[in-house]
Amino acid sequence: MRVLNGYEPASVLGFFEDICNIPHISYHEKELSDYCVAFAKERGLYYEQDELGNVIIIGEATPGYEDVEPIIIQGHLDMVGDKVPECTIDMEKESIRIMVDGDYITADGTTLGGDDGIAVAYGLALLDANDIPHPRLECVFTICEETGLEGASAIDLSCCKAKRLLNIDSEDEGVFTAGCAGGMRADCKIPVTMTSKSGVVCEIKTTGFLGGHSGIEIDRGRANANVMMGRFFLCIKDKLACDVVSMAGGVKDNVIPKNANATFIVEEANVDALKKAVEEFNAMIKAEYGVTDSNIAIVLAVKDVAECAVLTDASKEKAITALNLMPNGVQAMSQDLPGLVETSLNMGVMKIDAEGIQTCFSIRSSVATAKEYLAAKLEQITKSLGGEISYHGEYPGWEYARESKLRDLCIKVYEKQTGVTPKVEVIHAGLECGLLADKIEGLDCISLGPNMRDVHTPDEVISISSIARVWEFLKAVLAEK
Ligand SMILES: [Zn+2]
Numbered sequence: 001m002r003v004l005n006g007y008e009p010a011s012v013l014g015f016f017e018d019i020c021n022i023p024h025i026s027y028h029e030k031e032l033s034d035y036c037v038a039f040a041k042e043r044g045l046y047y048e049q050d051e052l053g054n055v056i057i058i059g060e061a062t063p064g065y066e067d068v069e070p071i072i073i074q075g076h077l078d079m080v081g082d083k084v085p086e087c088t089i090d091m092e093k094e095s096i097r098i099m100v101d102g103d104y105i106t107a108d109g110t111t112l113g114g115d116d117g118i119a120v121a122y123g124l125a126l127l128d129a130n131d132i133p134h135p136r137l138e139c140v141f142t143i144c145e146e147t148g149l150e151g152a153s154a155i156d157l158s159c160c161k162a163k164r165l166l167n168i169d170s171e172d173e174g175v176f177t178a179g180c181a182g183g184m185r186a187d188c189k190i191p192v193t194m195t196s197k198s199g200v201v202c203e204i205k206t207t208g209f210l211g212g213h214s215g216i217e218i219d220r221g222r223a224n225a226n227v228m229m230g231r232f233f234l235c236i237k238d239k240l241a242c243d244v245v246s247m248a249g250g251v252k253d254n255v256i257p258k259n260a261n262a263t264f265i266v267e268e269a270n271v272d273a274l275k276k277a278v279e280e281f282n283a284m285i286k287a288e289y290g291v292t293d294s295n296i297a298i299v300l301a302v303k304d305v306a307e308c309a310v311l312t313d314a315s316k317e318k319a320i321t322a323l324n325l326m327p328n329g330v331q332a333m334s335q336d337l338p339g340l341v342e343t344s345l346n347m348g349v350m351k352i353d354a355e356g357i358q359t360c361f362s363i364r365s366s367v368a369t370a371k372e373y374l375a376a377k378l379e380q381i382t383k384s385l386g387g388e389i390s391y392h393g394e395y396p397g398w399e400y401a402r403e404s405k406l407r408d409l410c411i412k413v414y415e416k417q418t419g420v421t422p423k424v425e426v427i428h429a430g431l432e433c434g435l436l437a438d439k440i441e442g443l444d445c446i447s448l449g450p451n452m453r454d455v456h457t458p459d460e461v462i463s464i465s466s467i468a469r470v471w472e473f474l475k476a477v478l479a480e481k
Helices: 010-020 030-042 114-128 150-154 225-236 268-289 313-325 368-384 405-418 433-437 464-479
Strands: 046-049 055-059 071-076 098-101 104-107 137-142 164-167 175-180 182-190 194-207 242-249 260-266 297-311 329-333 341-353 356-365 388-395 423-427 444-447 461-463
Touching (some): 010 030, 010 464, 030 046, 030 114, 055 114, 071 114, 114 137, 114 461, 150 433, 164 433, 182 313, 182 368, 194 268, 225 242, 225 260, 225 268, 225 313, 225 341, 260 268, 260 297, 268 297, 297 313, 313 341, 313 356, 313 368, 356 368, 368 388, 405 444, 405 464, 433 444
Parallel strands (some): 071 137, 164 444, 175 423
Antiparallel strands (some): 055 137, 104 461, 182 356, 194 260, 194 297, 242 297, 242 341, 341 356
16 A cells, blocks of 8 residues: 555655655665666666666656756755664664654654655656656766765766756755855874773763764854763863773764763772762863753762773873863854854764774855865864874865845745745755756756655655645746746
8 A cells, every 4th residue: 555645746745755765875776776786777768877886867858958057956865764773673784664654754663764755756757757848858876975975975977967956855844055164084092002901890871962963063062071071071170089990982974963872990098089079070061061962961870899901091182182172162263254154063973992993073154165174173173193094075065145046036936936035045964966966067967856854854744735845846847938
């Protein structure tokens, strides 16, 4: 039984349901990529599929539109796979279970993949229709956007003739994105030496930290759990002797970490002083972060006496220095666009043990040289502590164009349809447009999409009425000559 039968726009929702029925989390997009290829073959449309799974499908101009500039409709094939702990679906192999709740489509216990399945659904519905006038359509569907824009980075666009691109990977109807930051991941590794000591084993862990997305929520001023571990040891180091066994925190470079923990030993005589220090530390961070993370605290657990491998004093000093002195958070706000974060970084992952002091950052900036300078600072600190840094997944920013014919067209159509002027935004998060614009000279881009909420989480929803309005908008944009 099809869940979305009877809802409009039927063609878009039909393709969207097909897509939801095919597992397609990042690195597992092959089946969906092949589905797009089968779609093109059945309809005799020109297509290209590369070895990664990126797909391009061309729909020639409809009669009367042969001389209108071609346009790229673009989105990504992969989705973030997240689920509630009780959910037993294997998202690599099994399809999710979608449901309708009022105006919203959602999935039972998992992410929905409206980000970015809806873009693929729009593209296929446009290519499939016989009654929608349009110029030459070049549908570009990429893999692994969510893991570091790998598909957009590698794709060959030489079969595309368009110099304008509609990216359907934004989540607020009525808000057009017209620029984004560039970024990269930096991995720092500093060697340590260990020794053996015995004492009372203690553990601390964070609780009540809100975390968030490092591209979207870095300006909220929320506490970073990894940095907080460093601050705790900086705070107590002159008050009581302690030796660090290990620390760990965070899940991904681009996620502001909520959870971090540390294991260390103290002398038995110092346990009471430690408890008092934790209390004082909690009072301090509650006062500092009362607005951003109102329930913030660290929790102490005192265990038994044991002999442990611990960092030497010199290595412990390096760990405290790295966690506290490596820059973190917003570094600069834009002078051109008030309210926009220009440059930031996030210590997303941290691990300290016999293997070394390892920190992993997501660095972002809308100014390429500011991004490079920040990376160089991080490298300087890492090297001064005897370590090494490596960079991964660098992607260029998408610079706001003062003049954009496509943006003007989208604004005009939107105003005509709704009577409202849309918002035009530049964002600090990354989009594929920067990489794609690097491949086609003079590419004019804009990013938009229907209303979604809680993307990348099992609470993700997408609005059916908004899907319908954006569908009418897309058709109206394509109908313009
Ligand atoms: Zn997306």
